[in-house]
Amino acid sequence: MATIFEKIIRGELPADIVYRDEQVTAFRDIRPAAPTHILIVPNRVIPTVNDVRPEDEPLLGHMLYVAKLLAEKEGIAQDGYRLIINCNRHGGQEVFHLHLHLIGGRPLGPMVVRT
Numbered sequence: 001m002a003t004i005f006e007k008i009i010r011g012e013l014p015a016d017i018v019y020r021d022e023q024v025t026a027f028r029d030i031r032p033a034a035p036t037h038i039l040i041v042p043n044r045v046i047p048t049v050n051d052v053r054p055e056d057e058p059l060l061g062h063m064l065y066v067a068k069l070l071a072e073k074e075g076i077a078q079d080g081y082r083l084i085i086n087c088n089r090h091g092g093q094e095v096f097h098l099h100l101h102l103i104g105g106r107p108l109g110p111m112v113v114r115t
């Protein structure tokens, strides 16, 4: 079954797409955690970071490069931002189609709540 993100990439579900090329699609998170919250998603499905193969290395590097471009475009590069990839249950992953969160536009506080 297709993931929500595959459907967005194929144009079968609406999304606020801010960037697209042959490798990735980026769109605004439906439940933003900060003024800028963009998801950078590979056009082909890799379910989790655990599924990454050696041949995916250029794609993962490209995702970081697109994050940098979009941070500049959003005007948050100078103040800074956070990039997050969640993996599986402890990481809090909800959609099993690997994606990079680009979050910024306000101070983001501690990286992880210390318990």
Ligand code: AMP
Pocket: 004, 015, 027, 028, 029, 030, 031, 032, 039, 085, 086, 092, 093, 094, 095, 096
């Ligand atoms: P993760 O917990 O890392 O798997 O993140 C999944 C993210 O996808 C969450 O921040 C959701 O708010 C976001 N999300 C879920 N459905 C949609 C959608 N249809 N459009 C945009 N973002 C979505």
